[in-house]
Amino acid sequence: MMSPSPLSLFCALLLCLPVAVLFTITTPTTTSSSSSASAAEAASSSRRSPLTIFSQKSHPSNTRRRSIKLRTINSLLPPPPPPPPRPEPLEDDDALLRLAAKVNVRPRNPKKIAFMFLTTTPLFFAPIWELYFNRTSNHLFNIYIHADPRFSYTPPFSGVFSHRVIHSKPAQRFTPTLAAAARRLLAHALLHDKSNAMFALLSPSCIPLHSFDFTYGALVRSRRSFIEILKDEEWAYDRWAARGEDAMLPEVKLEDFRIGSQFWVLTRKHARLVISDRSIWEKFNLTCVKEEACYPEENYFSTLIHKWDPRGGVSATLTHVDWRDSYDGHPRMYNATEVGPELIEALRSEKPRYGYDGMNGSDLSVTQRSDRFLFARKFSPESIEPLLRIAEEAILKD
Numbered sequence: 316m317m318s319p320s321p322l323s324l325f326c327a328l329l330l331c332l333p334v335a336v337l338f339t340i341t342t343p344t345t346t347s348s349s350s351s352a353s354a355a356e357a358a359s360s361s362r363r364s365p366l367t368i369f370s371q372k373s374h375p376s377n378t379r380r381r382s383i384k385l386r387t388i389n390s391l392l393p394p395p396p397p398p399p400p401r402p403e404p405l406e407d408d409d410a411l412l413r414l415a416a417k418v419n420v421r422p423r424n425p426k427k428i429a430f431m432f433l434t435t436t437p438l439f440f441a442p443i444w445e446l447y448f449n450r451t452s453n454h455l456f457n458i459y460i461h462a463d464p465r466f467s468y469t470p471p472f473s474g475v476f477s478h479r480v481i482h483s484k485p486a487q488r489f490t491p492t493l494a495a496a497a498r499r500l501l502a503h504a505l506l507h508d509k510s511n512a513m514f515a516l517l518s519p520s521c522i523p524l525h526s527f528d529f530t531y532g533a534l535v536r537s538r539r540s541f542i543e544i545l546k547d548e549e550w551a552y553d554r555w556a557a558r559g560e561d562a563m564l565p566e567v568k569l570e571d572f573r574i575g576s577q578f579w580v581l582t583r584k585h586a587r588l589v590i591s592d593r594s595i596w597e598k599f600n601l602t603c604v605k606e607e608a609c610y611p612e613e614n615y616f617s618t619l620i621h622k623w624d625p626r627g628g629v630s631a632t633l634t635h636v637d638w639r640d641s642y643d644g645h646p647r648m649y650n651a652t653e654v655g656p657e658l659i660e661a662l663r664s665e666k667p668r669y670g671y672d673g674m675n676g677s678d679l680s681v682t683q684r685s686d687r688f689l690f691a692r693k694f695s696p697e698s699i700e701p702l703l704r705i706a707e708e709a710i711l712k713d
Contacts, residue, residue, distance in 0.1 A: 440521070524690060
């Protein structure tokens with residue numbers, strides 16, 4: 316037999332080489348892939364939570380066993396924590412006043428006027444106020460309404476008065492509730508807007524006597540409140556003793572007791588002073604034993620400002636009222652036949668009555684002051700038509 320030549324051996328080697336390489340590569344790789352997959356699955360399983368595992372599809376018997384395990388685990392878990400306590404509602408006066416007492420007394424710019432309406436009736440003069448407010452930027456004022464919930468309000472509050480009613484409570488004469496309502500208005504206004512600089516309390520029978528621009532300039536330029544503070548009025552003792560002869564002592568002595576209009580304009584400083592007060596308010600919040608002499612809304616604010624900051628206020632109200640024809644504790648009410656440009660001009664031209672306190676030191680004397688009435692009351696609901704006819708020329712034009 317002939318021995319193979321080197322060339323034939325080399326060709327045979329080339330023919331066998333691919334089979335060897337294929338065997339060598341395939342066998343280890345298959346084994347490695349299987350091992351890696353098992354490791355990855357194990358690692359993935361170790362990272363899954365029990366709930367994730369229980370949600371996987373499996374054999375029905377396995378599912379039952381896992382469900383039992385899940386219930387067992389859940390029974391061993393501690394109960395969920397109770398929900399956090401609800402914050403104190405702003406309907407609670409004490410919580411509301413405590414919160415408002417923390418505000419900064421310095422208003423932000425641009426300064427705003429808070430118009431606060433204390434009412435038990437619909438706002439019959441809303442059309443006049445709509446004209447008044449719509450002539451200026453709404454960035455310069457805010458409106459707040461305290462509406463006694465015992466009454467219905469038809470027509471409802473609309474236009475600039477929409478969604479302006481704060482949480483309100485009953486407010487009636489010969490009780491502290493009218494003064495409490497004013498404190499409630501102040502607290503809401505302080506908390507609502509840091510730009511509120513002056514706070515004007517108004518009656519539903521009030522109308523403006525000047526344009527918004529005139530009113531804004533007069534109030535924002537002032538660093539003092541406008542609140543009537545009268546001393547030695549003939550009925551002062553009866554009002555002071557309305558809760559009992561010594562009920563106001565020792566916090567409020569007779570010589571510190573003051574009387575003034577229910578309607579005022581307070582600075583932000585004095586607004587916070589009012590809602591921060593506890594000791595003086597506790598006395599005025601007592602139930603009166605002499606109802607006919609019980610007017611906390613006309614005594615509390617004047618007494619408080621006189622006692623703590625008499626120089627911080629101008630002792631006068633900027634809301635005109637005519638007491639010459641008063642009846643049953645109410646001032647004169649202007650009816651529709653009296654309304655005309657002449658009446659508005661007459662009300663504008665009268666000078667506020669200044670009290671005896673706070674008009675000393677560096678203050679201007681009474682004869683030198685030139686404050687103007689900015690609002691007027693009381694007008695009958697029927698007078699809205701003639702008022703609207705003269706509004707553009709007689710009321711909103713300065």
